[in-house]
Amino acid sequence: MTGNGARDTNGQARTMAQIAELAGVAESTVSRALAGSRRVSEETRSRILSLVEASGYRINSRARSLRTQKTRTIEVVIPISEANRQHFSDPFFSQITASIADALAEHGYDLLLSRACPWTDVSGADALTSNRADGVIIIGQGRDPEPLVRYAETHKNVIVWGVDIPGRNYAVVGGDNFLGGKLVGEHLLSQGRNRVVFFGDIRYVDIGLRHRGCMSALTSAGASQDQTLTLSMPFDSASAYQATQSLFRSGAWHDAVFAASDLLAIAAMQALADLKIRVPEDVAVVGYDDIAMAAYMTPALTTVRQDTTAGGRALVENLLTIIDGGARRDIHLPTELIVRRSCSAK
Amino acid sequence: MTGNGARDTNGQARTMAQIAELAGVAESTVSRALAGSRRVSEETRSRILSLVEASGYRINSRARSLRTQKTRTIEVVIPISEANRQHFSDPFFSQITASIADALAEHGYDLLLSRACPWTDVSGADALTSNRADGVIIIGQGRDPEPLVRYAETHKNVIVWGVDIPGRNYAVVGGDNFLGGKLVGEHLLSQGRNRVVFFGDIRYVDIGLRHRGCMSALTSAGASQDQTLTLSMPFDSASAYQATQSLFRSGAWHDAVFAASDLLAIAAMQALADLKIRVPEDVAVVGYDDIAMAAYMTPALTTVRQDTTAGGRALVENLLTIIDGGARRDIHLPTELIVRRSCSAK
DNA sequence: TGAAGCTTGGCAATCGATTGCGCAAGAGCC
DNA sequence: GGCTCTTGCGCAATCGATTGCCAAGCTTCA
Numbered sequence: 081m082t083g084n085g086a087r088d089t090n091g092q093a094r095t096m097a098q099i100a101e102l103a104g105v106a107e108s109t110v111s112r113a114l115a116g117s118r119r120v121s122e123e124t125r126s127r128i129l130s131l132v133e134a135s136g137y138r139i140n141s142r143a144r145s146l147r148t149q150k151t152r153t154i155e156v157v158i159p160i161s162e163a164n165r166q167h168f169s170d171p172f173f174s175q176i177t178a179s180i181a182d183a184l185a186e187h188g189y190d191l192l193l194s195r196a197c198p199w200t201d202v203s204g205a206d207a208l209t210s211n212r213a214d215g216v217i218i219i220g221q222g223r224d225p226e227p228l229v230r231y232a233e234t235h236k237n238v239i240v241w242g243v244d245i246p247g248r249n250y251a252v253v254g255g256d257n258f259l260g261g262k263l264v265g266e267h268l269l270s271q272g273r274n275r276v277v278f279f280g281d282i283r284y285v286d287i288g289l290r291h292r293g294c295m296s297a298l299t300s301a302g303a304s305q306d307q308t309l310t311l312s313m314p315f316d317s318a319s320a321y322q323a324t325q326s327l328f329r330s331g332a333w334h335d336a337v338f339a340a341s342d343l344l345a346i347a348a349m350q351a352l353a354d355l356k357i358r359v360p361e362d363v364a365v366v367g368y369d370d371i372a373m374a375a376y377m378t379p380a381l382t383t384v385r386q387d388t389t390a391g392g393r394a395l396v397e398n399l400l401t402i403i404d405g406g407a408r409r410d411i412h413l414p415t416e417l418i419v420r421r422s423c424s425a426k
Numbered sequence: 427m428t429g430n431g432a433r434d435t436n437g438q439a440r441t442m443a444q445i446a447e448l449a450g451v452a453e454s455t456v457s458r459a460l461a462g463s464r465r466v467s468e469e470t471r472s473r474i475l476s477l478v479e480a481s482g483y484r485i486n487s488r489a490r491s492l493r494t495q496k497t498r499t500i501e502v503v504i505p506i507s508e509a510n511r512q513h514f515s516d517p518f519f520s521q522i523t524a525s526i527a528d529a530l531a532e533h534g535y536d537l538l539l540s541r542a543c544p545w546t547d548v549s550g551a552d553a554l555t556s557n558r559a560d561g562v563i564i565i566g567q568g569r570d571p572e573p574l575v576r577y578a579e580t581h582k583n584v585i586v587w588g589v590d591i592p593g594r595n596y597a598v599v600g601g602d603n604f605l606g607g608k609l610v611g612e613h614l615l616s617q618g619r620n621r622v623v624f625f626g627d628i629r630y631v632d633i634g635l636r637h638r639g640c641m642s643a644l645t646s647a648g649a650s651q652d653q654t655l656t657l658s659m660p661f662d663s664a665s666a667y668q669a670t671q672s673l674f675r676s677g678a679w680h681d682a683v684f685a686a687s688d689l690l691a692i693a694a695m696q697a698l699a700d701l702k703i704r705v706p707e708d709v710a711v712v713g714y715d716d717i718a719m720a721a722y723m724t725p726a727l728t729t730v731r732q733d734t735t736a737g738g739r740a741l742v743e744n745l746l747t748i749i750d751g752g753a754r755r756d757i758h759l760p761t762e763l764i765v766r767r768s769c770s771a772k
Numbered sequence: 773t774g775a776a777g778c779t780t781g782g783c784a785a786t787c788g789a790t791t792g793c794g795c796a797a798g799a800g801c802c
Numbered sequence: 803g804g805c806t807c808t809t810g811c812g813c814a815a816t817c818g819a820t821t822g823c824c825a826a827g828c829t830t831c832a
Contacts, residue, residue, distance in 0.1 A: 096818065105781070107782090140492075145787095146787050190553075193523075373719065443788080454813080492817050
């Protein structure tokens with residue numbers, strides 16, 4: 081018990097009862113004073129406040145949340161499986177997590193970070209049902225929509241970063257992935273490129289849309305199906321590097337790579353450089369996300385911006401509205417192509 | 427109240443009392459059955475367990491932790507100030523956070539992510555004193571050691587990613603920053619480079635050590651003081667880009683850049699490329715951290731590895747030992763130079 | 773002077789799980 | 803048959819804060 085950090089401040093009040101005793105009032109009065117209720121006189125309040133100050137007392141948030149049935153905590157779930165090799169340190173995840181953290185802090189909420197899907201995990205780690213969080217933000221829908229739908233059936237305070245899919249019963253925030261892909265396709269065409277390879281696992285709903293958007297732009301401009309190639313791969317740099325190597329080892333027939341994320345695009349650029357294939361002269365490379373580092377690549381990476389700052393804020397504000405009993409609502413974020421050197425004309 | 431997600435599962439038991447009622451036993455028996463106590467018969471236990479299963483009951487962790495005085499939650503603090511422009515999405519932070527998250531999950535702990543220093547924040551957001559966490563992991567010591575020392579005086583369950591400094595009263599986990607710098611200095615010399623620019627704010631203890639390590643290697647090999655330059659800057663890419671631009675705009679007199687982090691090094695490489703200065707032929711670039719992307723730069727980045735996987739695990743295991751009443755203990759991680767193409771011979 | 777109204781503050785139940793202690797029933801023994 | 807010992811389970815206090823309701827004291831006005 082002595083190991084409990086919370087008990088280690090030297091002396092003074094640890095509980096409201098002790099503050100009440102010191103102030104010569106009842107616990108309820110202390111509680112009201114701290115809560116800013118007008119039912120306690122200014123004089124009593126300031127006396128209590130200075131005692132609180134002096135003793136370094138902090139309200140016990142466990143006890144409070146047991147009583148109030150609110151935790152003022154939101155769980156952020158990054159659904160990561162071994163299979164897809166996606167990692168929390170993918171800058172996209174950490175950027176959006178950072179902006180979620182900021183937005184939550186502004187609203188006085190804590191952030192519980194979780195890497196396991198609550199609907200997968202049988203060990204009872206679900207923060208919502210175990211009363212550790214008031215709501216859940218889920219980053220990404222994954223490949224199989226079914227479990228998430230089932231989860232959302234019994235859990236109302238949920239919001240998802242992702243796309244609109246049929247049968248969905250939860251609110252989503254996200255950009256227009258089809259449009260993103262389409263913008264890339266059109267830009268590639270405008271640069272005289274139509275022999276495009278797509279990198280990414282199109283079974284993920286959002287990735288699939290990016291893929292279809294790009295392909296539709298290409299084919300509607302007359303590019304034939306067999307000029308394009310889709311290479312399915314997980315989300316890690318190594319996969320993209322190897323895929324690029326084996327595809328381009330014997331020279332470049334394709335003239336552009338469109339990767340499902342900047343991380344993949346960067347690895348592809350490196351592989352091309354190692355093969356002495358020039359970017360963008362021989363092969364153009366386009367990514368997705370516009371992570372902070374994309375602008376600092378050599379050549380700088382052309383990519384589709386997902387505004388993580390706006391995204392994080394939108395997720396948080398939307399979720400808090402839902403928690404407060406407001407209506408569930410989707411938010412569509414602008415989708416914008418950021419043209420940089422990695423994809424200029426031949 | 428209906429907004430509470432935890433209440434939305436259709437029907438069934440929400441509290442132990444309800445389970446007890448269903449099973450026809452007392453609450454205490456349910457509690458013991460769930461805790462695996464041998465004081466309840468196998469038969470009763472399995473009856474209770476199947477009831478729990480069927481009703482989707484999850485123990486209320488708030489109530490439990492109020493009673494047990496344990497939260498099974500660890501706060502991770504990323505001390506980020508506006509001034510230093512450091513950002514959680516710096517891959518170093520997100521990588522170490524990810525491995526902390528993994529290690530905590532293995533031990534059944536939750537991760538509370540916080541971006542404000544508990545010793546700075548007056549708003550009472552300190553998770554330890556407000557009983558929201560059993561311990562705190564702090565990533566980095568910052569520039570002024572004083573507040574952290576004061577904080578550690580009253581909070582025992584604290585561990586810090588950082589370096590050994592005089593007057594320290596908390597345990598640290600980290601690599602040998604002086605050695606890291608020294609290895610870089612020696613390597614630069616071996617590549618025939620001794621006109622080195624250092625990028626970074628050396629008032630941070632760890633950065634200062636990297637700096638001193640490098641400089642000591644250079645001067646002890648006979649390089650004169652005025653061949654080296656130290657450019658103080660915050661932790662963001664933009665600063666490094668601008669600093670590089672203004673330093674090298676009129677050609678390169680220096681033949682190497684040693685940046686305090688990979689993020690800075692990458693921005694420096696980009697600036698050099700934009701100035702048509704070749705890396706590594708004209709100027710070598712070395713970073714620090716070995717973030718995942720470092721290997722995928724063009725040219726691949728030479729850097730000092732900070733093993734975030736081992737680091738995260740060490741932080742967690744060390745902290746949990748302290749919480750369990752074990753002795754406070756420092757852990758020194760191996761420090762290793764990773765040589766890649768960005769810093770080969772002229 | 774007395775009734776009514778307002779302000780201030782205390783009492784006690786409550787949130788949901790844990791745990792020391794006590795009790796009853798059955799087993800084993802003389 | 804009576805006694806001790808073990809096993810299995812229930813009672814009730816407890817963790818610390820919140821809040822509906824009640825009460826005492828004071829002001830105000832007829």
